[in-house]
Amino acid sequence: MLNTVYRLVAPRRFEVAFNDIDLNSDKVVVRPTHLSICHADQRYYQGTRPADVMAKKLPMALIHEAIGDVVYDATGEFKPGELVVMIPNTPVEKDDIIAENYLRSSKFRASGFDGFMQDNVALDRDRLVRLPQDIDRTVAAFTEIVSVSVHALRRFERFTHARRNVVGIWGDGNLGYITAVFFRYMHPDTKLIIFGTNEDKLSSFTFADETHLVWEIPEGLTIDHAIECVGGDASQKAIDQMIDLIQPEGTIALLGVSEYAVPINTRMVLEKGLHLYGSSRSGRADFEKTVELYQEYPEILGYLSNIVGAQVEVSSIADMTKAFEMDINKMMGKTIMIWNK
Numbered sequence: 001m002l003n004t005v006y007r008l009v010a011p012r013r014f015e016v017a018f019n020d021i022d023l024n025s026d027k028v029v030v031r032p033t034h035l036s037i038c039h040a041d042q043r044y045y046q047g048t049r050p051a052d053v054m055a056k057k058l059p060m061a062l063i064h065e066a067i068g069d070v071v072y073d074a075t076g077e078f079k080p081g082e083l084v085v086m087i088p089n090t091p092v093e094k095d096d097i098i099a100e101n102y103l104r105s106s107k108f109r110a111s112g113f114d115g116f117m118q119d120n121v122a123l124d125r126d127r128l129v130r131l132p133q134d135i136d137r138t139v140a141a142f143t144e145i146v147s148v149s150v151h152a153l154r155r156f157e158r159f160t161h162a163r164r165n166v167v168g169i170w171g172d173g174n175l176g177y178i179t180a181v182f183f184r185y186m187h188p189d190t191k192l193i194i195f196g197t198n199e200d201k202l203s204s205f206t207f208a209d210e211t212h213l214v215w216e217i218p219e220g221l222t223i224d225h226a227i228e229c230v231g232g233d234a235s236q237k238a239i240d241q242m243i244d245l246i247q248p249e250g251t252i253a254l255l256g257v258s259e260y261a262v263p264i265n266t267r268m269v270l271e272k273g274l275h276l277y278g279s280s281r282s283g284r285a286d287f288e289k290t291v292e293l294y295q296e297y298p299e300i301l302g303y304l305s306n307i308v309g310a311q312v313e314v315s316s317i318a319d320m321t322k323a324f325e326m327d328i329n330k331m332m333g334k335t336i337m338i339w340n341k
């Protein structure tokens, strides 16, 4: 089956390419319907990654957050028309200790190989998780970033000590918001404080106990554990502040991606006996848990709908460019491409 792929070939330039999908293989063919743009896509689209990385990765189809309808499964396990979320992480080995998203051998769509900007996507069957057929597709489109938060919170359960009276989340953007929503449901009794840089954005965290601008922290405020959802050049300031406000023996989860190494106040990490852990991407178990939580707490979908941003109908390369440009200029929210391909 001839398939069309829309690859980024240079910053801000998409081009059409073709590949062949073998219908006799064990793969399931999915037609994407709703795609959502991540910061990582923007770093490639705008060419803000180092030149050697760009040269190594491009040309490549972007987007690792997407849902779609099954169009073909030779085995009949998936029926045509079933709604699924596609898992971008693609492991090639199993390990008893190391999760699939941390195996150095795993490939990740729109980072190591083609993402979901295609007319059809052929995936291994374990890379699909069924979604409720009637789910709001504009929300379900960004299930992947939601599963990243769920993954991080599962690690939080593993790595934090039992005193979880006060937890701080740094970052008033999309990842901070999603992580905070799920944290609220998973830890209803913990005091949840959001630290950000914009009052308008902070006002959307209605379910948090407190929100603070990072330059207006009340005297004496402390936290037991911290989660960083900032990334980029601001990471250093955020991590510094976390180290200042955290109680000894607390944990700091690092989720924000930075292009360059971030200096960290290791003297205070040592003196306070802190635990810093990274949390990146997600695997099948996290997607399954996310869909389970959507069903257990349907109100979560309502909270997530607050960050649905621009919805762009896409049927041409010009529309793709329009969606990415609109995404750059947004204040907050996920830009959704409605994939009319």
Ligand SMILES: NC(=O)C1=CN([C@@H]2O[C@H](COP(=O)(O)OP(=O)(O)OC[C@H]3O[C@@H](n4cnc5c(N)ncnc54)[C@H](OP(=O)(O)O)[C@@H]3O)[C@@H](O)[C@H]2O)C=CC1
Residues within 6 Å of the ligand: 038, 039, 040, 145, 148, 170, 171, 172, 173, 174, 175, 176, 195, 196, 197, 198, 201, 214, 229, 230, 231, 232, 234, 237, 238, 254, 255, 256, 257, 258, 279, 280, 281, 282, 332
């Ligand atoms: N670990 C993983 O697997 C994943 C990581 N990410 C990464 O997470 C990061 C955040 O993503 P996303 O939420 O989409 O991005 P956003 O830009 O929406 O969010 C970051 C937010 O942090 C705010 N901010 C800036 N400085 C500080 C500070 N010192 N303290 C607290 N908040 C601050 C920003 O404000 P302002 O805009 O005003 O600067 C912005 O609102 C990115 O680096 C992204 O690549 C994303 C998905 C998955």
Ligand SMILES: O=C(CO)[C@H](O)[C@H](O)COP(=O)(O)O
Residues within 6 Å of the ligand: 038, 039, 040, 043, 064, 108, 110, 111, 112, 144, 145, 148, 257, 280, 281
């Ligand atoms: O967004 C992400 C997961 O949802 C990660 O930040 C992304 O996978 C990082 O990829 P890259 O190394 O290509 O920047």
Ligand SMILES: [Zn+2]
Residues within 6 Å of the ligand: 038, 039, 040, 064, 145
């Ligand atoms: Zn992402």
